[in-house]
Amino acid sequence: MHTVLVTGGAGFIGSHLVHQLIGRGDCRVVNLDKLTYAGNSEAVAEVAGDRNYTFVKADVCDVDRVADLLKRHHCNAVIHLAAETHVDRSIAGPGEFVRTNVQGTFGVVEASKQYWSNLPADQRDVFRVVHVSTDEVYGSLGDDGAFDESSPYRPNSPYSASKAASDHLVRAYHQTYGLPTIITHCGNNYGPWQFPEKLIPVVIRQAVAQQPIPVYGDGTNVRDWIHVSDHCRALHQIWRHGRPGEVYDVGGGGERSNLDIVKTVCQSVDTVLGRSEPSVDQIQFVRDRPGHDFRYAIRGEKIRSELGWGPEVTFQEGIRETVAWYLDHRDFLQTNPLA
Numbered sequence: 001m002h003t004v005l006v007t008g009g010a011g012f013i014g015s016h017l018v019h020q021l022i023g024r025g026d027c028r029v030v031n032l033d034k035l036t037y038a039g040n041s042e043a044v045a046e047v048a049g050d051r052n053y054t055f056v057k058a059d060v061c062d063v064d065r066v067a068d069l070l071k072r073h074h075c076n077a078v079i080h081l082a083a084e085t086h087v088d089r090s091i092a093g094p095g096e097f098v099r100t101n102v103q104g105t106f107g108v109v110e111a112s113k114q115y116w117s118n119l120p121a122d123q124r125d126v127f128r129v130v131h132v133s134t135d136e137v138y139g140s141l142g143d144d145g146a147f148d149e150s151s152p153y154r155p156n157s158p159y160s161a162s163k164a165a166s167d168h169l170v171r172a173y174h175q176t177y178g179l180p181t182i183i184t185h186c187g188n189n190y191g192p193w194q195f196p197e198k199l200i201p202v203v204i205r206q207a208v209a210q211q212p213i214p215v216y217g218d219g220t221n222v223r224d225w226i227h228v229s230d231h232c233r234a235l236h237q238i239w240r241h242g243r244p245g246e247v248y249d250v251g252g253g254g255e256r257s258n259l260d261i262v263k264t265v266c267q268s269v270d271t272v273l274g275r276s277e278p279s280v281d282q283i284q285f286v287r288d289r290p291g292h293d294f295r296y297a298i299r300g301e302k303i304r305s306e307l308g309w310g311p312e313v314t315f316q317e318g319i320r321e322t323v324a325w326y327l328d329h330r331d332f333l334q335t336n337p338l339a
């Protein structure tokens with residue numbers, strides 16, 4: 001039996017990871033979450049009563065608290081997802097991103113180091129810290145090429161800069177203290193429970209309400225999309241079989257332009273609701289995001305060849321399921337992103 005401290009386990013990706021880990025039957029999960037606007041206890045309600053699950057409302061910046069939890073629960077891994085994640089919010093207010101993403105990651109690695117360095121040798125060997133980061137640290141691509149683990153860091157937004165800084169701290173803790181850390185970079189996730197500030201839930205909400213669907217700039221920007229369950233499977237593989245000190249980029253092959261995403265989502269909403277007037281007519285091209293990265297693409301060769309991981313959910317199937325989920329959870333869709 002493993003015991004994993006998941007930070008940010010009430011968030012979008014974190015809650016899916018918590019479900020997967022508990023579902024495996026060989027993991028106890030301690031979910032540390034501050035329950036900020038993007039954290040949602042409802043997303044983990046199904047596991048709340050499970051004997052292998054513990055929820056702790058806490059802040060990753062609190063080193064003593066994190067160290068105490070690791071010790072109290074005899075954790076043998078940390079998967080660190082707690083973060084501020086929305087690029088537009090980071091442009092409006094970068095301070096919270098520096099605090100949560102940089103100071104918070106410091107809290108996690110410092111607490112982990114304190115705990116890990118006092119473990120008996122056999123437990124030190126199996127302990128891992130998996131830091132969940134983003135492909136956005138690599139900056140923006142033109143029409144060709146793809147990121148891989150050797151791509152230079154060129155973050156462009158306050159969000160991606162804060163994630164890049166957090167990566168460097170994690171790397172430094174490995175280089176300096178030998179803490180067994182692994183860094184991951186994933187592309188754009190989609191699926192149930194994604195907060196309605198990100199592109200796909202925004203499109204669903206606006207399409208359903210027959211309101212304008214905002215597309216930044218001309219909609220030609222490209223992102224590499226992955227279903228959240230595939231990402232969580234990758235995180236498990238990386239934790240269990242990845243090599244300490246390494247970086248693994250997660251994804252590959254899911255490139256789509258924003259306009260393509262918007263059209264696919266609109267068609268899916270129209271089909272489920274039996275609409276005759278196409279939702280795409282609601283598209284409104286709006287002012288571009290400042291410093292908007294043009295394109296992200298992940299090669300994904302290392303994780304495929306070293307860990308045998310690849311995505312399983314097709315985009316068509318994933319979008320159909322996601323749209324159906326949001327239409328069944330319209331209250332969540334109405335959550336005020338500015339709250």
Ligand SMILES: Cc1cn([C@H]2C[C@H](O)[C@@H](COP(=O)(O)OP(=O)(O)O[C@H]3O[C@H](CO)[C@@H](O)[C@H](O)[C@H]3O)O2)c(=O)[nH]c1=O
Nearest residue numbers: 085086087134186187188197198199202214215216221258
């Ligand atoms: C919310 C919104 C977004 N967009 C555009 C901006 C982007 O090019 C694209 C996706 O936007 P977002 O859903 O905000 O995601 P993006 O900025 O790519 O960043 C996401 O993907 C990253 C991984 O690439 C994660 O690290 C971030 O946490 C996550 O937020 O759609 C629109 O055109 N209209 C919108 O209303």
